[in-house]
Amino acid sequence: MPPKSPEIHAVLLVGGKGERFWPASTPQRPKQFLRIFSDKTMVADTVERIRPLVPMDRMHFVLPHHLVDLLSDEIKGVKNKNIIVEPEGRNTAPAIALAARALRHKPDAIMAVLPADHLISPRKTFLADLKTASRLAEKGYLVTFCIPPSRPETGYGYIEINRNTPLGRRGFKVKRFREKPDKRTANRYLKSGNFFWNSGMFTWKVEAIIEAFCKHHPQIYKALLAKRSKEPTKSSYARLEATSVDYAVMEKAENVAVLPARFRWDDVGSWSALERHLPQGLDKNTRIGKLIVLESEGCIVYAPQGEVALLGVCDLVVVKAKDTVLVCAKDRAADVKKLLARRTPLKP
Numbered sequence: 001m002p003p004k005s006p007e008i009h010a011v012l013l014v015g016g017k018g019e020r021f022w023p024a025s026t027p028q029r030p031k032q033f034l035r036i037f038s039d040k041t042m043v044a045d046t047v048e049r050i051r052p053l054v055p056m057d058r059m060h061f062v063l064p065h066h067l068v069d070l071l072s073d074e075i076k077g078v079k080n081k082n083i084i085v086e087p088e089g090r091n092t093a094p095a096i097a098l099a100a101r102a103l104r105h106k107p108d109a110i111m112a113v114l115p116a117d118h119l120i121s122p123r124k125t126f127l128a129d130l131k132t133a134s135r136l137a138e139k140g141y142l143v144t145f146c147i148p149p150s151r152p153e154t155g156y157g158y159i160e161i162n163r164n165t166p167l168g169r170r171g172f173k174v175k176r177f178r179e180k181p182d183k184r185t186a187n188r189y190l191k192s193g194n195f196f197w198n199s200g201m202f203t204w205k206v207e208a209i210i211e212a213f214c215k216h217h218p219q220i221y222k223a224l225l226a227k228r229s230k231e232p233t234k235s236s237y238a239r240l241e242a243t244s245v246d247y248a249v250m251e252k253a254e255n256v257a258v259l260p261a262r263f264r265w266d267d268v269g270s271w272s273a274l275e276r277h278l279p280q281g282l283d284k285n286t287r288i289g290k291l292i293v294l295e296s297e298g299c300i301v302y303a304p305q306g307e308v309a310l311l312g313v314c315d316l317v318v319v320k321a322k323d324t325v326l327v328c329a330k331d332r333a334a335d336v337k338k339l340l341a342r343r344t345p346l347k348p
Contacts (some may be wrong), residue, residue: 006110006134008203010054011099014043014063014071014116015086019337020270020320023324024302031268032117033070036288036302037277042268047075050114053127060084060102061116062095085236092200093217093248094240097224098232100209104225107207110134113245114201119266119277126263133203133259136171141257142212143171143203144250146196147265150187155269155334157246159258167257173258177246196258198246199246199265208255217241217248270333272316285310289320291333300330 005132018031025031032043040048047059056077062084063071072078084098096113103109112130120126133143158178165173181189189195204212213221220240223229230236240307241248250256266273275286283293289303295312303320310318317333319326328336 005131006138007058007106007108008054008112008130008134009058009060009103009106009108010050011060011062011096011111011113012043012116013087013092013149014067014093015095016062016115016117017089019340020115020334022336022340023321023326024319028066029070030067033067033074036268036274037119041074042118043071046050046114046116046118049120049123049126050112050130052123053130054112057082059108060099062086062099064089080266087232087234090237090240090242090243093213093243093245094220094224094237096202096209096245097213097220100206100213101229103206104210107205107210109206110137110203111206111209112201112203115267117268118199118201119264119268119273121264126261129259129261129263130203132171133171135328136168136257136259137169137203137205137208140205140208141167141171141261142208142250143257144174145199145201145261145265146258147199147261148194149190149197152183152190153197154183154186156180156267158189158195159198160195161258161260163194171257171259174258177251196260197265199261200246200267202245202250209249212249212253212255216252217243219246228267257329259271271300271302271319272330272333274302275330298330300333307319 014032015031016030018025021031024034033041035041038045060082061071065085068083084102086095136143157180160175160178161172162175176225210225214226223240224232278286284297285293285299287301290307291301292309294311296313298315299310301308301318306320308320310319315330317328317330
């Protein structure tokens, strides 16, 4: 008789600001609610990707209050009990602890924590890997998906795996987590074969992540996960350390496992990602919207309404969104959010 499949609950992190996708991404409609790579929003694509494995009543959405109506409009069938409202954004550790709080009555259930704005394909391979990760999580491991690097990327953190300690089918123990490297170090990681991109996707048992917070981040545990902890208020939540689950738990815990992914993955961290996933025209430019081109190449243009004309330019990002136009060098796309501090909002 085959082993019983674990009860998987998907926790979708929908609260990202998407600031590197400004001006198309705004606080009112951030990146995960944009239609960039298909006719669906990124959060809708994420839901459709996991629906064959996780029914809607086991999907949980963590997001700020001002995005709840947008989510309800976009994802039909979401029940209020599956919406977990963050009093304010405090990074992934408090957000994940909120989700664990909502599921603590199911200590043996598997939490699959997934950002709502990643590109993943093919779906069948992703779901197979998610099942494999869930079986590891059943054994008490905190499992993170790691991605075989395809380029010397400096925008991701890395995970070094220990190939001498295999776990289950295709899993490994973590040797160490690494910060975002410089170009030289990233090239060394790529050649090594033991360094993988940190995807920010996780699986674990509810009781395992609660125990990990108790041991490694008592502040978050006492505020959100202890049996006598009160429902968080805006002021009490704001006092929590704004930190990632990697810093709060994963880099400290001893029961961390990694599963090298077999699926294709991109966190779509900046406008430059469009070039990796959308076809170039014969003029060697990547576009969404109408584009007029003369003696220009290597540009990325996003203008779903209206049109953009390029003349004698190379390697630019051009984004037209309502009353704002962004023009930047393609190799500076990751710095777009720095502009927001200098921006004076237009008056109505």
